[in-house]
Amino acid sequence: MGGEATSYLLGVGGDTGRPSTVLATTRNLSACDLASAHWSGADENPIPDNAMSGLNKSQGQLVRADGSAMQSTDADLGLSGKTVKGHINSAGGVTMGKAVTHLIGCDSAGGGNTYQAEEASMSGGCRPMTVHAGYNGTGFTDFPTRNGVLEFTGVDGGEGGSCTMTVRYSLARGSRTADLSVNGSNETITCTSTGSPAWKKWGTMSKTITLKPGKSNSIKITSSGQDWGNTDEITIVLP
Numbered sequence: 001m002g003g004e005a006t007s008y009l010l011g012v013g014g015d016t017g018r019p020s021t022v023l024a025t026t027r028n029l030s031a032c033d034l035a036s037a038h039w040s041g042a043d044e045n046p047i048p049d050n051a052m053s054g055l056n057k058s059q060g061q062l063v064r065a066d067g068s069a070m071q072s073t074d075a076d077l078g079l080s081g082k083t084v085k086g087h088i089n090s091a092g093g094v095t096m097g098k099a100v101t102h103l104i105g106c107d108s109a110g111g112g113n114t115y116q117a118e119e120a121s122m123s124g125g126c127r128p129m130t131v132h133a134g135y136n137g138t139g140f141t142d143f144p145t146r147n148g149v150l151e152f153t154g155v156d157g158g159e160g161g162s163c164t165m166t167v168r169y170s171l172a173r174g175s176r177t178a179d180l181s182v183n184g185s186n187e188t189i190t191c192t193s194t195g196s197p198a199w200k201k202w203g204t205m206s207k208t209i210t211l212k213p214g215k216s217n218s219i220k221i222t223s224s225g226q227d228w229g230n231t232d233e234i235t236i237v238l239p
């Protein structure tokens with residue numbers, strides 16, 4: 001589960017002038033939209049990334065604009081769901097027309113697993129640093145010109161297969177390459193300048209990788225003569 005994951009999602013269509021609208025929900029929704037989502041459960045196998053302890057399949061919690069906080073089931077969700085129907089067809093308040101069903105917050109909660117570089121294994125001259133602001137977590141990893149190794153172990157591959165790996169990094173100028181090894185593979189990754197202010201401006205690069213099922217994956221970045229950008233975190237989005 002991503003360390004940055006939020007526990008609650010906010011309803012874009014929530015309006016205190018419309019008592020039946022949904023203001024917030026627990027994050028264990030299968031989609032970012034009340035009209036199409038169901039509640040994901042901690043009892044499912046594999047356990048969804050956004051599952052929450054104590055909430056099983058078809059169990060969630062939501063807060064409506066009338067102040068009611070309620071335990072919910074899948075029967076409340078969907079276009080014709082008991083709660084969502086009342087949400088959509090509400091009237092009044094500052095909203096024009098029907099209430100929208102999109103939610104804020106699930107893009108990050110359900111959008112992948114994030115692993116902080118400063119919590120990963122470092123060797124060969126890689127070291128944790130905090131001297132440049134803007135990083136997530138508690139720091140980032142600085143690489144030497146060559147042979148510096150940053151290794152993420154225990155990476156969750158879900159059911160296995162093709163995934164998107166996004167590296168959040170900072171690079172003052174130019175571009176640099178490094179070796180990438182996913183469970184022993186030999187690949188090359190490239191990062192390009194993230195602009196100014198130098199080293200304080202963070203950006204991302206993405207690459208499609210293949211992971212094994214389960215949490216036994218290793219992702220290793222090794223500097224190979226060009227150094228490599230300061231690395232803040234990686235995020236894995238499963239298919």
Ligand SMILES: [Ca+2]
Pocket residue numbers: 116117118135136137138139140231232233
């Ligand atoms: Ca970090």
